[in-house]
Amino acid sequence: MSEKKELLTTNRKALTINLDGTRYGTIAEIGAGQEVSRIFFQVGGASGAIAKTMSAYDMTFSDAIYGKAPRYVSRERLATMLDHEYRLLKERLAEKRGDRTKFFVFADTVVAKSFKGPNDGHGWLGVRFQHEVGAEPSEIIIHVRMWDKENILQQQALGIVGVNLIYAAFNYAADPAQLAQSLADNIGTDRIEVDMLRVSGPAFGGVDNRLLSLRLVQFGLTNAVMFAPNGEVLQPSEVLHHKAVLVERGSFRPVTHVNVDMLTCATAQFLQEPMVKGKEMLVLMEITMNNLLAEGDLDAADFLARVDMLGHIGFTTMISNYSEFYRLVSYFRRYTKEMIGVAMGINNLLEIFNEKYYEDLEGGILESMGRMFRHAVKLYIYPMRQAAYDSYLASGHPASAVTNGGGSSHAFSAGVMITAQNLQVTDRLRNLYAYLLENHNLDCIRGSNPDYLNIFSRDVLQRIKNGDDSWEQMVPAKVADFIKQRKLLGYGTKAQVAG
Numbered sequence: 001m002s003e004k005k006e007l008l009t010t011n012r013k014a015l016t017i018n019l020d021g022t023r024y025g026t027i028a029e030i031g032a033g034q035e036v037s038r039i040f041f042q043v044g045g046a047s048g049a050i051a052k053t054m055s056a057y058d059m060t061f062s063d064a065i066y067g068k069a070p071r072y073v074s075r076e077r078l079a080t081m082l083d084h085e086y087r088l089l090k091e092r093l094a095e096k097r098g099d100r101t102k103f104f105v106f107a108d109t110v111v112a113k114s115f116k117g118p119n120d121g122h123g124w125l126g127v128r129f130q131h132e133v134g135a136e137p138s139e140i141i142i143h144v145r146m147w148d149k150e151n152i153l154q155q156q157a158l159g160i161v162g163v164n165l166i167y168a169a170f171n172y173a174a175d176p177a178q179l180a181q182s183l184a185d186n187i188g189t190d191r192i193e194v195d196m197l198r199v200s201g202p203a204f205g206g207v208d209n210r211l212l213s214l215r216l217v218q219f220g221l222t223n224a225v226m227f228a229p230n231g232e233v234l235q236p237s238e239v240l241h242h243k244a245v246l247v248e249r250g251s252f253r254p255v256t257h258v259n260v261d262m263l264t265c266a267t268a269q270f271l272q273e274p275m276v277k278g279k280e281m282l283v284l285m286e287i288t289m290n291n292l293l294a295e296g297d298l299d300a301a302d303f304l305a306r307v308d309m310l311g312h313i314g315f316t317t318m319i320s321n322y323s324e325f326y327r328l329v330s331y332f333r334r335y336t337k338e339m340i341g342v343a344m345g346i347n348n349l350l351e352i353f354n355e356k357y358y359e360d361l362e363g364g365i366l367e368s369m370g371r372m373f374r375h376a377v378k379l380y381i382y383p384m385r386q387a388a389y390d391s392y393l394a395s396g397h398p399a400s401a402v403t404n405g406g407g408s409s410h411a412f413s414a415g416v417m418i419t420a421q422n423l424q425v426t427d428r429l430r431n432l433y434a435y436l437l438e439n440h441n442l443d444c445i446r447g448s449n450p451d452y453l454n455i456f457s458r459d460v461l462q463r464i465k466n467g468d469d470s471w472e473q474m475v476p477a478k479v480a481d482f483i484k485q486r487k488l489l490g491y492g493t494k495a496q497v498a499g
Helices: 010-020 035-042 059-066 075-097 151-171 176-182 209-218 236-240 257-271 300-312 325-333 346-352 364-372 386-394 427-438 457-466 469-474 477-486 494-498
Strands: 023-030 050-055 102-111 121-129 138-146 192-200 224-227 244-249 281-288 316-320 340-345 377-382 442-444
Touching: 010 035, 010 151, 023 035, 023 075, 035 050, 035 151, 050 075, 059 075, 075 102, 075 121, 075 138, 102 151, 121 151, 138 151, 151 176, 151 192, 176 192, 176 209, 192 209, 192 224, 192 236, 209 224, 209 300, 209 316, 224 236, 244 257, 244 325, 257 281, 257 340, 257 377, 300 316, 300 477, 325 340, 325 364, 340 346, 346 377, 364 427, 427 442, 457 469
Parallel strands: 023 050, 023 102, 244 281, 244 340, 281 316, 340 377, 377 442
Antiparallel strands: 102 121, 121 138, 138 192, 224 316
């Protein structure tokens, strides 16, 4: 049975490290107490693993040790702590025991719930370590949020997560999925959130940090992760802080002209909003875990292909487990009070007005709308041709929002476009829909390219797999080149080669 299945207690993890005999290092903590070092000392045998512990609560003392910092609870401060302590460790002990010891430094800089106000408990934790004697150091950095309501409980949670992180570095470097999942051992995701995880160094050769971050969402350690166009893992609160946000949800399998046109047009309108002018703005492409798991088990290669495609054409990507849009909006509201825009097609708008998704809410669809549109939120709706709309309904998608609960009630010809203005919803929702239109919570996307309205990602994907070259005209040129170069999404199969 593996150690993970044995569910080692926090104390057992700390004691195992203390008695190992090959690990030796420093624990440095700023802010929320000496919780991690306390656990190592209380279990006994700490002299076998701990060379030094330290804490600096006063900013003057902290600055004297690590230098001045614009923010004391930040990734930059954590990096300075790790650099400083690891350098001292090697300078003072490498000659004495470097030929038989794997050195490590654990550091954290954390703010717990204060007696002075309702601040959120959060912090940065990191461990720099040698996975083999004499090796160049490897590193794990995480950002955590602590959800306990009491200061003492947040401190306890921090101690447990810190021990989990150190133990994972020493024991799970070869199993990144277990490394990620083990961070919540003996504490659970209701008390702690890990919303950023990044590894580096020789212990993690071949590990893709984007896939590792995806595991955080998959295992419930966080609800969303974000990646820069260059693939860098981002920390959501840093990226979203005080920014106006525009997001488009999709499968992006592959990215089509429709996806780009929708966001380009919505961005132009969003920038003209009075509440957005002069504000910093973030544009996101978002994929839900439900979408990634649509065909069963998580396909890592498929996930990375989608993120790579979006990054290749310059988009920041977000992966979330928020199936409902009102939950996505609430997530953004944790970090920003600025305006939020959501770009979507008619099909997604119909899903929002499908009452079955809100059966778990006491107030049903009214409660969901109240949460979504509570403050400065607007949906930008991309048009759909009547023929495509009819096909969408006929394909078996939920359509309870549509008049008569089923097939199209629009008496339009196949070439007419369905928009947010002329969409017909069921009688019991008609007044609610009209209210949102009148209050400008819904807006038609203007200036869309009519030549793109017959493009559907599932059709493009099938053409790629079938070796039908016409797919290349349905996606941006950079995406087509990228798919062909990387042989993504079935391109270059036997059928393609034979053609």
